[in-house]
Amino acid sequence: MNCLKAEKLLLRSLDGRLDGRPRDLLAKHLEACPACRKAEAQYRSMFSLLKADGATAPLPRFWERLEPRLREETELVPLLFWERWSLRAIPVFLALVILIGGFHFFAPQARELSQSATLLIENRDPLSETQALFDADKPDTQTMMLLFASLDEKSPARRPTP
């Protein structure tokens, strides 16, 4: 066994995690190796110095000092919660606006039928209403009626063109 392997086993042994054949092998190695015996002594010394000093007591009135801080933080929690979620709500809101806008923009819209199309679908003569205009006796009356009819029309395409 070389010294590196022995050191590994030595640390396990000092932790109380070595038994059986490896422990015998280590004991044999330590007997023959002064360097590893020295390392063992150094580790023992180091561990005894490292052990926590139980004499150091915490500062007094720990809970009395902690409790007001807990209360204060607990009161702040809903506020912090809202702050955190309001920040997250902004992108969510924007995404919703884009989504709804996009839906309305791209969704196929029901086309509004023109008056003539409606009359044709209803199997009525689309010229019957305008016929009255052309049947008027006086040209002035005819012009006035045409003017008012054009004002009533919704679609600019249906306005009479000069």
Add this chain to the structure above:
Amino acid sequence: MEEEQLVRLAQEGSPAAFEELVTKYQPKVFSMALSFTRNREAADDLAQEIFLKAYLALPRFHGKSEFGTWLYRISVNHIKDFLRKKGRAKEVSLDDVPEVSFSDREQTEKAQEERETEARRTLVQRFVQSLPEKYRVIVTLRDIQGLAYEDISRILRLSPGTVDSRLHRARRMLRLKLAPYLTAEGGANELSQG
């Protein structure tokens, strides 16, 4: 009252239950913070912050691990953050080693021994603080706090094999640094001659 019950009551908002948990774990949390900071006031502040953090995180504790393990994990992470913010620990030089005069004949032998031990302890702890963070944490948990390998593995979320090898490296590193101050007989060399 059982710890599980205390945790459940604390989660439901009982300050008395949380106070009991604080009373139970405060010495350990304080001791751990002290091992890292070597300053009672700083350790006390850290312990307060750790319990505050744990209290706010209680709703997220689902009992997958023991409460103690969960609290230690919070402690270690909080202390690591604190140390990172504070900056890297100073490299230990021989100038940092406290002067111990062994020539003071007027002192009793016992008082002298106590002073020597305290000086050596301070020296060792300074060397621990000079180790890289991952080694410092593992040495503190195992060799200063005396936690079991399994607990360390759970707290640091490391495999037992990694804990074993990391601890081995850390101890070796520390022994080599401390070698001039440790005697072969298991005692310690004199730190300085007065």
